[in-house]
Amino acid sequence: MLAALPSQLQPHVSRPEDNTFLQGMFGERGLHSLVKIHERLQHYEESKPVPVLESATVLAEESLLSVHDTVAQKRYDPELPPLPEGVDDEENSVKIIRLVKNKEPLGATIKRDDATGAIIVARIMRGGAADRSGLIHAGDELKEVNGIPVEDKKPEEIIRILAQSQGAITFKVVPGVKDDAPIREPKVFLRALFDYDPSKDNAIPCKEAGLGFKKGSILQIMSQEDATWWQAKQEGDANPRAGLIPSKQFQERRFALRQPTAGTMTLPVQRTLTGFRRSFRLSRRDKKTNKSMYESKKSQMYDMADVPTYEEVTPYCRQSGAKHRLVVLVGPTGVGLNELKRKLLISDPQHFGVTIPHTSRPKRNQETEGVEYHFISKHLFEADIHNNKLVEYGEYKGNYYGTSLDSVRSVLSKNKVCLLDVQPHTIKLLRNAEFKPFVVFVKPPRLDRLRETRKNAKIIPSRDDKGSAKPFTEEDFQEMLNTAEMMETQYGHLFEKVIVNDDLTAAFSELQSALKQVETETHWVPVSWTHS
C-alpha cells in the first residue's frame, strides 16, 4: 500500500517537487519498519501475550535503563544567545542564575532594603538548595525572577512567585560585596534547654525556615553570624539544610520580658533532709514544725544565668576504670526514690553505693560510727556548713543532719556508682566536672494509676516520729502530682532522664538500662566538664 500511494496521489499533486517528496517519504525504509512494528503491536494487543522468559521484566527494566543512560548522556542544554554587543559596565555586573527547583525550598530568605528599596537576599540557609548551588549569596540584589522584575514587588509577592515556580527558575541578580574567605566555624553542639516551635514564633523572619526542637535535643550550630537568628541542624539529621533558631542572647532577652514574675511560680525551697535512710528522713516530712529552719537563704528569683536556653555539649564516653558519673535521683516525696535506690543496691552491691550521712546527734548504743552516720559535734557540723562542705543539710529536733561532699567522693573513689537523692535545687551545686551528675527525675504516673499501683504501699506520714508506715491518702497523691509538675517546670532542663514510676518493675529496669548506657556508651555532656 505504501508503494502504491504516490501514484494514487499523483492526480492531486501539481508540483513535481511534491511528487518527488511523497515518493521519497513513502519509499523510506524506516517508515516501512515503523508500520510493521505498529502492525505487530496491534496484533499483540489483541492476543494479550505472556512473557516467554521469567526474566522478561528484569530484561525490560534493564533495556529501559540502558536507553535512559544513552539519552541522558547527550547534551540538551539550550544554546544561549551570544551576549548583546555594547553592554555598558553597569550591565556587566548583573548575573543570570538558573536553579532547578524540586520539592525542597530554595533555602534563602529575602528582605527589602529600607534605604534603597532594593530586594536583597537576606540569608542563605546552610546546606539548602541555594547554598549547594554556590551561585546566590547573602547581600545579592534580586532584579528579576523568571523574567518578572521584582523592584516594585513586596517580598511576600516574590515568595509567592517562587513558591508557584516549578523546575528551572531564572534569577537576575546584582552580586553583593563578597567577603572572600568564609571562616569555617568549628563544630559546635548545643543541648536545647527549652521546647521551640517556629510556627508559634511571631518574631522569626520566616516560619518555614525555622527549626523546631524539644528540650534535650542536640543541635549542631551551622552559623552564628546573625546575632538574633542562628542556623542549626538536629544532630545526626541526614538533611543538610540548616534551620533558623533563636540565638542564646535573643532567647534570654525575650524570656526575661515574658516572665516578669518568674519568681512567684517557683518551688519553695525546703532545707529538708534528703538522701538519707528512712530512720531520719522522717524529718523531711515535718514541714510544719521545722518550716522556718529549712527556709532557703537564697533568692529563687531567676537570674539571667538561670534562663534555660542552650548549653554547649560534647560527646563523652567514660574510659574503663575512670570514675563513674554521680547518679542523682530527684522526685516528689513518696514517689519511690528510695525503693528504686534499694533495688539497685540489692541488684549489685559491689557496683552501687550510697553516702553515709553526718549528724550532730549523739550516737546510740546499737549504732556504729561510719555505718549509720558519721557522728560529729554540733560545732564541727556548723564549721562544715560554713565551709560549704555539705551537699544538703537540715536541722531536726535540735540536731543537724546532712550529706557531705566528701561522703560522695568517698563512694566514687571506690569506683562505685554513687546513688544520691537530693532536692532539685541542689543539682546546680553538683553540676561540675568533678561529679558529672546524671540527673534522673522520677515522676508519678496519672492519679488513677497512682491509686491503682499504691494500693498496698505505705509511706511514713508527716510528724510521725515513730516512723510507722501508713497507706497513702488522696492528699498525698495530689501533693505528689503537684510537686512533680512544679519540679519539672522549674528544673526540667536539668533532667537527663525522666522515668515514670508507674509499674515498679518496669520503672526499675528502665533506670537500670539508662544507667548502663551512661556507663558504657558515648553521650553528650556539657563541654565545661571535659576541660581539664
Ligand SMILES: Nc1ncnc2c1ncn2[C@@H]1O[C@H](COP(=O)(O)OP(=O)(O)OP(=O)(O)O)[C@@H](O)[C@H]1O
Ligand atoms: N511503682 C510503685 N508501685 C507501687 N508502690 C510503689 C512504687 N514505687 C514506690 N512504691 C512504694 O511507695 C512507698 C514510698 O516509696 P519510697 O519510700 O521509695 O518513696 P521516696 O520517694 O523515697 O519517698 P521519700 O522521698 O519521702 O522518702 C513505698 O512503700 C514503696 O514501696
